[in-house]
Amino acid sequence: MSSSSTSKLSTFLLLFIFLGSISIVSADFNNEFDITWGDGRGKILNGELLTLSLDKSSGSGFESRNEYLFGKIDMQLKLVPGNSAGTVTAYYLSSKGSNWDEIDFEFLGNLSGDPYILHTNVFSQGKGNREQQFYLWFDPTADFHTYSILWNPQRIIFSVDGTPIREFKNSESIGVPFPKSQPMRIHSSLWNADDWATRGGLVKTDWSQAPFTASYRNFRADACVVSSGKSSCGGSASSGGNQAWLSEELDNTKQERLEWVQKNYMIYNYCSDSKRFPQGFPPECKMA
Ligand SMILES: *[C@@H]1O[C@H](CO)[C@@H](O)[C@H](O)[C@H]1NC(C)=O
Secondary structure, three states: OOHHHHHHHHHHHHHHHHHHHHHHOOOOHHHHEEEEEOOOOOEEEOOOEEEEEEOOOOOEEEEEOOEEEEEEEEEEEEOOOOOOOOEEEEEEEEOOOOOOOEEEEEEEOOOOOOOOEEEEEEEEOOEOOOOEEEOOOOOOOOOOEEEEEEEEOOEEEEEEOOEEEEEEEOOHHHOOOOOOOOOEEEEEEEEEOOOOOHHHHOOOOOHHHOOEEEEEEEEEEEEEEEEOOEEOOOOOOOOOOOOHHHHOOOOHHHHHHHHHHHHHOEEEEHHHOOOOOOOOOOHHHHHO
């Protein structure tokens, strides 16, 4: 091999290593989030790990410093292990005011060995009632797993470890408001909800197991940040970054994965709860 091709190869390898390291860099929690309540029960360690805890006197929570209007947002969570019955770990995007928009993940704890429920909901202009619930195909307390929200003007996709579990499409054409003009912050909290969370409230929190702790790491947001009314994404793709996520949709493989989850792991879908909607399902249910 000539020396010039060797140096080309090493330049290429260096570039490769460099680009590889950029793609795994995740944001510093200290720059991105504030612990908002819990009197010391929420902690950021080294900028890399965030923990929330709950005991008999209080839970805790945090929120993002940034407000986002569309984004692809990943967070790794490791949920309360052991007997987590009665506890709820909520991780969601929400705007403010009485006509707020919200995109929710909520993790409902359970007795040791019994499955967590992943509860999801979408609010637009103050109206939710769009619950879908799932079991997971792994133990969410044994390790960190990635929970993602893709939110662009056409759709909201909830994913777990890259597998889509739910899609909420923009159905404005049939009169369903879609979250697209109110910036949202990321929020998370761990609290006691033993009046409803586990088996509908039958199983109470066992305080002898407290404190309960959930952990977060590897936050990453490819998102449009709104500050003083201006979006970092500008009017066009002017910021130069890769904004493919702004028009991303499910390809065939992902669509099949979504169907696999919905068939095998979905335990509640408001769009098939005919008792709840005797006058007919909400209009967006026809779009699925
Ligand atoms: C807890 O476990 C029970 C029994 O397997 C199950 O019916 C329930 O859906 C599980 N999850 C929650 C949050 O109640």
